Amino acid sequence: MTDTRLDPVLARIDAMLPEALERLMALLRIPSISTDPAYKADCARAADWLVEDLASLGFTAASRPTTGHPMVVAHGGEAGAEGRHLLFYGHYDVQPVDPLALWDRDPFDPEVQETANGKVIRGRGSADDKGQLMTFVEACRAWKAVHGSLPGKLTIFLEGEEESGSPSLIPFLKQNRRELSADIALICDTGLFDAKTPAITTMLRGLLGEELTIHAANKDLHSGSYGGAAANPITVLTRILGRLHDENGRVTIPGFYDGVTELPEAIRQQWQGLAFDHAAFLGDVGLSVPFGEKDRTPLEMIWSRPTAEINGIWGGYTGDGFKTVLPAEAHAKISFRLVGAQDPHLLRQEFRNWVEAQLPADCTVEWKAHGNSPAGVMAIDDPAFETARLALGREWGVPAAYIGCGGSIPIAGYFKTYLDMDAMLIGFGRDDDQIHSPNEKYDLECFHKGIRSWARILAQLC
Amino acid sequence: MTDTRLDPVLARIDAMLPEALERLMALLRIPSISTDPAYKADCARAADWLVEDLASLGFTAASRPTTGHPMVVAHGGEAGAEGRHLLFYGHYDVQPVDPLALWDRDPFDPEVQETANGKVIRGRGSADDKGQLMTFVEACRAWKAVHGSLPGKLTIFLEGEEESGSPSLIPFLKQNRRELSADIALICDTGLFDAKTPAITTMLRGLLGEELTIHAANKDLHSGSYGGAAANPITVLTRILGRLHDENGRVTIPGFYDGVTELPEAIRQQWQGLAFDHAAFLGDVGLSVPFGEKDRTPLEMIWSRPTAEINGIWGGYTGDGFKTVLPAEAHAKISFRLVGAQDPHLLRQEFRNWVEAQLPADCTVEWKAHGNSPAGVMAIDDPAFETARLALGREWGVPAAYIGCGGSIPIAGYFKTYLDMDAMLIGFGRDDDQIHSPNEKYDLECFHKGIRSWARILAQLC
Numbered sequence: 038m039t040d041t042r043l044d045p046v047l048a049r050i051d052a053m054l055p056e057a058l059e060r061l062m063a064l065l066r067i068p069s070i071s072t073d074p075a076y077k078a079d080c081a082r083a084a085d086w087l088v089e090d091l092a093s094l095g096f097t098a099a100s101r102p103t104t105g106h107p108m109v110v111a112h113g114g115e116a117g118a119e120g121r122h123l124l125f126y127g128h129y130d131v132q133p134v135d136p137l138a139l140w141d142r143d144p145f146d147p148e149v150q151e152t153a154n155g156k157v158i159r160g161r162g163s164a165d166d167k168g169q170l171m172t173f174v175e176a177c178r179a180w181k182a183v184h185g186s187l188p189g190k191l192t193i194f195l196e197g198e199e200e201s202g203s204p205s206l207i208p209f210l211k212q213n214r215r216e217l218s219a220d221i222a223l224i225c226d227t228g229l230f231d232a233k234t235p236a237i238t239t240m241l242r243g244l245l246g247e248e249l250t251i252h253a254a255n256k257d258l259h260s261g262s263y264g265g266a267a268a269n270p271i272t273v274l275t276r277i278l279g280r281l282h283d284e285n286g287r288v289t290i291p292g293f294y295d296g297v298t299e300l301p302e303a304i305r306q307q308w309q310g311l312a313f314d315h316a317a318f319l320g321d322v323g324l325s326v327p328f329g330e331k332d333r334t335p336l337e338m339i340w341s342r343p344t345a346e347i348n349g350i351w352g353g354y355t356g357d358g359f360k361t362v363l364p365a366e367a368h369a370k371i372s373f374r375l376v377g378a379q380d381p382h383l384l385r386q387e388f389r390n391w392v393e394a395q396l397p398a399d400c401t402v403e404w405k406a407h408g409n410s411p412a413g414v415m416a417i418d419d420p421a422f423e424t425a426r427l428a429l430g431r432e433w434g435v436p437a438a439y440i441g442c443g444g445s446i447p448i449a450g451y452f453k454t455y456l457d458m459d460a461m462l463i464g465f466g467r468d469d470d471q472i473h474s475p476n477e478k479y480d481l482e483c484f485h486k487g488i489r490s491w492a493r494i495l496a497q498l499c
Numbered sequence: 500m501t502d503t504r505l506d507p508v509l510a511r512i513d514a515m516l517p518e519a520l521e522r523l524m525a526l527l528r529i530p531s532i533s534t535d536p537a538y539k540a541d542c543a544r545a546a547d548w549l550v551e552d553l554a555s556l557g558f559t560a561a562s563r564p565t566t567g568h569p570m571v572v573a574h575g576g577e578a579g580a581e582g583r584h585l586l587f588y589g590h591y592d593v594q595p596v597d598p599l600a601l602w603d604r605d606p607f608d609p610e611v612q613e614t615a616n617g618k619v620i621r622g623r624g625s626a627d628d629k630g631q632l633m634t635f636v637e638a639c640r641a642w643k644a645v646h647g648s649l650p651g652k653l654t655i656f657l658e659g660e661e662e663s664g665s666p667s668l669i670p671f672l673k674q675n676r677r678e679l680s681a682d683i684a685l686i687c688d689t690g691l692f693d694a695k696t697p698a699i700t701t702m703l704r705g706l707l708g709e710e711l712t713i714h715a716a717n718k719d720l721h722s723g724s725y726g727g728a729a730a731n732p733i734t735v736l737t738r739i740l741g742r743l744h745d746e747n748g749r750v751t752i753p754g755f756y757d758g759v760t761e762l763p764e765a766i767r768q769q770w771q772g773l774a775f776d777h778a779a780f781l782g783d784v785g786l787s788v789p790f791g792e793k794d795r796t797p798l799e800m801i802w803s804r805p806t807a808e809i810n811g812i813w814g815g816y817t818g819d820g821f822k823t824v825l826p827a828e829a830h831a832k833i834s835f836r837l838v839g840a841q842d843p844h845l846l847r848q849e850f851r852n853w854v855e856a857q858l859p860a861d862c863t864v865e866w867k868a869h870g871n872s873p874a875g876v877m878a879i880d881d882p883a884f885e886t887a888r889l890a891l892g893r894e895w896g897v898p899a900a901y902i903g904c905g906g907s908i909p910i911a912g913y914f915k916t917y918l919d920m921d922a923m924l925i926g927f928g929r930d931d932d933q934i935h936s937p938n939e940k941y942d943l944e945c946f947h948k949g950i951r952s953w954a955r956i957l958a959q960l961c
Contacts, residue, residue, distance in 0.1 A: 242723065244723075244823070246821045246823075248821070253785075253786065254784040255784055255785030256784060256785075258784060259906065260806070260834060260836065261704065261706075261801075261904075261907060262801065262905050262906060263801065263905070264801065264834075264836050265790075265792070265797075265800035265801055265804055265805075265806040265905075266780070266789050266790060266797035266800040266801050267786055267790055268786060268788075269790070269808055271809040271810075271812050271831075272808070272809055274737070275737040275743075275809065275812070276741040277741075278737040278741065279737040279738040279739075279740065279742065281734070281737075282734070318728075319728070322716040322717055322718060322720060322725070322729065323716050323717030323718075323861070324715065324716055324861045326730075326860035327728050328727075328729055328730040328731070329728055330727070335727075335728035338727035339723075339724065339726065339727055342727055344722070344727040346722050346726050346727075346731055346734070346823075346825060347731060347733040347734055347737065347815065348815050348816055348821070348822060348823055348825070348826075349733075349814065349815035349816040349817045349822070349826075350733050350736075350737070350813065350814050350815060350817075350829065351813045352813075353809065353810050353811035353812060353832070354810055354811040354832060355812075355813040355830070355832075359708045359710070359810070359832060359834070359869040360810060360811070360832075361706070361808075361810055362810050362811075363808060363810070364810075364811075367812065368817070369733075370816060370821060372726075372821070372823050374723065374726050374727070397790065398787065398788035399785070399786045399787055399788055407820070407821040408821070443724050443725070443727075444721065444723025444724060445723060
């Protein structure tokens, strides 16, 4: 099947790959570490570099100041046949490079290296997220070179604080609501399903964090003088938290599963068809048996089921040797991963009620809230999803998967909350890219096919 | 009732109290802090002072070197009418004085002070244990002054490392087994039951310490990527330790109560007759309701019932803020207070079996033992106990109580284990003596009545 609009663009991408790579190398050489104030000027330089590059493609582009690092916003093109206005999101800032001694070369002197698995682009930011964001820019460039114009109405929105908690993001979205609203957002900061299978991430778990302190006596007591008669807050804490799950691994807090729906049958079947290696997933970290809910696969557990996990616990004497103390207090940090329509605010109250109902006499509990975000569930009944999925499948030669993500990527939720805009998360990273670690890399194949993938998606969506 | 042997001794004690006090002051001025090497010479000086004083009473006394501080051993007297050979134990070393700023005066410049509750001897070691050990020495002195000889066959054994873990004690007992064996030991390092009621401590709880580490994955995991599917060792730890007690507060480890017997009816009735203020006992530390076994009084709980207490717990992220980690391991320190014939070695194994039987797949447990001592249950059917109890009652004007002690005083157990010798714990401390704290004191009344108490006991036992 030939496509007279697309085929010459793909050919152009192939022919111009060396130049595209050179441009990425130039961007990778700018050490735009957002969390370290020493690199503030470099972050601004990376933003300026992108503004200049986008302007050269006909975008109206600007580096927009914030109280932190600037945002890059670029508008260009005219609505195409499908009439959609697309917003593309990526981030130009990178993680710190410590420990530097574990790098094989200067993290900001990137190069293409031959490896057993093919050519890789080695350097900080190559995969997270400069290499990924440039796949979209290069697709636009090739389209412009062939057709003289961009493929459709596009906004490019690049953040410089993603690796440092995005402090300016929500204010910027609120202040520029109208300007940034589009029909759908494309976010390129995720990975393939496996080395060869492209994916669209359609389910992101939400997160609710809680910290509690159980108080008992008004001071630490000696377990000889008081042991047996005085309340031990560590014992109280273990009794309560030990009941967080029932014998089937289900969370016992009343109301916890409100808003949790079973996976649609089509998605369940598609996930069953994925060659996910459950044994290797657990085996790689020294485990063999799924720990959580009975009758759920690990893939379901991490992508589509809510959790309650104790992330930290402390109380009493924790040093060397022994001290027969009955402490005055004991502490725990607990997080819940949320799915579907679970309401984090309601759930926080339900959890607190559940703990407080179990407190014995003389014990009190003190709470500290640690943030919350609802789950992200993409509206895959929007035809744009199936269009993009088919386009990805044509590029990679295998059908693209709709997948979940156990972690929480706030940007998709922010677009929904502040701009009422759905998002499609499409990325080309591989599990071994070592993002956030020394010797980060991005496979040249992922860069190349990533550019081609966006060209195919833009040809269909715009 | 007049006692022609005893009455002149009591009169002598009363008459010579100022001189007895002067001698105690001289001993208190020696800063014999055993745990601080800077005071090594002072410890030796305190031992020498005691040797000289005991020799002046006709004892064959010597300061006996150890690898630490010397032991004072003195033998004297001839068996009296009852034929018993008595060994008296005390310790001449004292606690450090930090924080010095909280003392009202130099801790080693003692003085007698008037207080709302009468005269007190203020200074480090006044109650723990120099003032107490001198009650016995002064009773011997008065007896010798009146009768020209000691009241019976006596060995005095004074340790200089009690406040620093007694490292030389067991080797010394083993090496001098025959020399130190007597019919019964008298230990003066405990307190009255309350301000006016004398006591013999007949039950000491034993102690078993355990530390465990639960291991799961081979490294810390991200709760987004693995939460739900991977074992969380903190969750495992809380589930297991949360089951340590049943809903009635009883420890659930199989075999745990083997060797635990109900209190003899006579002791139970006697304890019920004690004016123990349960409300104040708990109220003073901010509590109101006994936490442990149902249908037991706090006094029973702390004196005669075994316990299982979590003294420390830690795992995962415990710093400021939040980290969504599934840690590779979680830890706890647990101690058991033992009573009756509970076997610490057997119990350690039973506890370990109980934990290991509850471990889920992929989890392992690592153990660290933290010492063990069986409970001390004195053989109160030995007539010496009732004899001493009646003698104490005559001195204080109220019947003396047989009491328990929630803590663990190892010396009584060591005498039993290494010398096959029972011990009677009789002391005259009060709860507000502030031993181990700034402004330690010993009531002049306790010192005076303590000396008279020993005179009465010696008159009956020797």
